[in-house]
Amino acid sequence: MEKTRLIAPYIKYEEVEEDLKEIFATGIFSSGTYGELFKKELSNSLKVNYSHLTTSATTALWISLKMFGINNSDEVIVSDFSFPATANVVEDLGAKPVFADVSLDTFNMNPKELERLISSKTKAVIFVNALGNPSGIKEIFDICKSYKIPLIEDAACAIGSKIEGYNCGTFSDISCISFHPRKLICTGEGGAIITNNETWSKWLEVKLKHGASSRTDYGLIFSDFGYNFRLSEIQSLLGYVQLKKLKQIISERNKIRDTYIKYLYPLGFVPQKIEKGALFNCQSIVFKIPKGINRNKLINFLKTQGIESTLGTYSMSSNSYFLDKYKVIYKNSNFLEKNTITFPCFNGVNLIPIINTISDFMKK
Numbered sequence: 001m002e003k004t005r006l007i008a009p010y011i012k013y014e015e016v017e018e019d020l021k022e023i024f025a026t027g028i029f030s031s032g033t034y035g036e037l038f039k040k041e042l043s044n045s046l047k048v049n050y051s052h053l054t055t056s057a058t059t060a061l062w063i064s065l066k067m068f069g070i071n072n073s074d075e076v077i078v079s080d081f082s083f084p085a086t087a088n089v090v091e092d093l094g095a096k097p098v099f100a101d102v103s104l105d106t107f108n109m110n111p112k113e114l115e116r117l118i119s120s121k122t123k124a125v126i127f128v129n130a131l132g133n134p135s136g137i138k139e140i141f142d143i144c145k146s147y148k149i150p151l152i153e154d155a156a157c158a159i160g161s162k163i164e165g166y167n168c169g170t171f172s173d174i175s176c177i178s179f180h181p182r183k184l185i186c187t188g189e190g191g192a193i194i195t196n197n198e199t200w201s202k203w204l205e206v207k208l209k210h211g212a213s214s215r216t217d218y219g220l221i222f223s224d225f226g227y228n229f230r231l232s233e234i235q236s237l238l239g240y241v242q243l244k245k246l247k248q249i250i251s252e253r254n255k256i257r258d259t260y261i262k263y264l265y266p267l268g269f270v271p272q273k274i275e276k277g278a279l280f281n282c283q284s285i286v287f288k289i290p291k292g293i294n295r296n297k298l299i300n301f302l303k304t305q306g307i308e309s310t311l312g313t314y315s316m317s318s319n320s321y322f323l324d325k326y327k328v329i330y331k332n333s334n335f336l337e338k339n340t341i342t343f344p345c346f347n348g349v350n351l352i353p354i355i356n357t358i359s360d361f362m363k364k
């Protein structure tokens with residue numbers, strides 16, 4: 001039986017063959033021209049002053065919090081409907097992740113919840129563009145600005161999404177992007193940090209490279225201690241080639257989403273709401289399931305037909321680690337974890353069998 005995956009990478013071997021030969025010929029597998037090209041292309045296409053490559057969105061988020069000096073006396077407010085990396089990085093630094101419930105429509109942080117949770121201990125806010133949806137970021141930005149709290153955008157899923165013409169990741173103070181294979185641009189593993197702040201960019205430039213601030217003829221000059229979160233040349237090449245196609249990728253994914261909505265909405269599946277004026281990159285096509293339908297049974301049924309599907313994403317506060325420690329459950333994100341489903345979306349996906357299989361399940 002042919003298998004339909006949730007996503008397929010937007011890159012073919014032939015697109016990178018010549019450049020791969022070049023990498024092998026020069027032997028430069030790290031800190032070379034492809035990393036620089038990818039960084040430049042990121043800044044240009046997202047219209048942001050500074051881009052830094054990292055090994056993942058997780059390391060990007062971790063070092064961003066580190067930069068803001070987050071430690072064990074602090075609280076960081078995080079959107080609760082997200083992949084656990086968003087809260088794990090806060091926990092790892094000894095700070096307390098304070099979960100903010102989300103809108104049942106957009107799946108993004110509820111501004112009223114944010115205001116309710118802000119305290120003298122709040123040292124940063126992490127807004128998650130849930131599944132790539134930028135809706136609501138402006139209100140969150142305004143609140144953070146009025147309280148003078150740094151806003152970190154977990155734009156792991158949101159490359160290319162826009163709101164009122166601004167790219168996701170450029171509203172907030174600093175943003176973190178993922179290039180994991182479930183994202184629109186896949187480098188195997190990988191991530192980036194984008195910001196318009198020169199001071200932070202300079203700090204990151206040094207910290208991401210072991211603390212080295214310059215190079216002389218005889219070696220590096222270490223002006224600080226640091227880390228190695230560099231992306232390799234092969235990964236940078238993969239990212240660079242796909243980034244050039246971002247507009248086309250988003251346009252294709254939106255057409256796929258429209259088709260799903262056309263056939264599934266009449267069956268009772270409700271799509272994630274996208275704010276007026278926003279461009280959604282459709283990182284995941286997620287629906288709330290119709291009343292009376294058992295979501296897990298639907299996932300299993302699709303699996304028997306070779307179709308991959310999964311839950312929307314997680315209510316982090318309901319994960320056993322965080323639940324045992326903080327003992328809070330948030331109603332909306334908990335509901336969304338249990339009652340949403342992600343369907344396959346990639347260039348060339350054959351939607352007819354998927355939609356027919358879903359319809360068959362609904363008739364059972």
Ligand SMILES: Cc1ncc(COP(=O)(O)O)c(C=O)c1O
Nearest residue numbers: 056057058082083085156178180
């Ligand atoms: C919202 C969100 N934040 C962070 C991450 C972590 O990204 P990475 O796998 O690049 O570390 C993910 C991964 O799925 C995510 O969806």
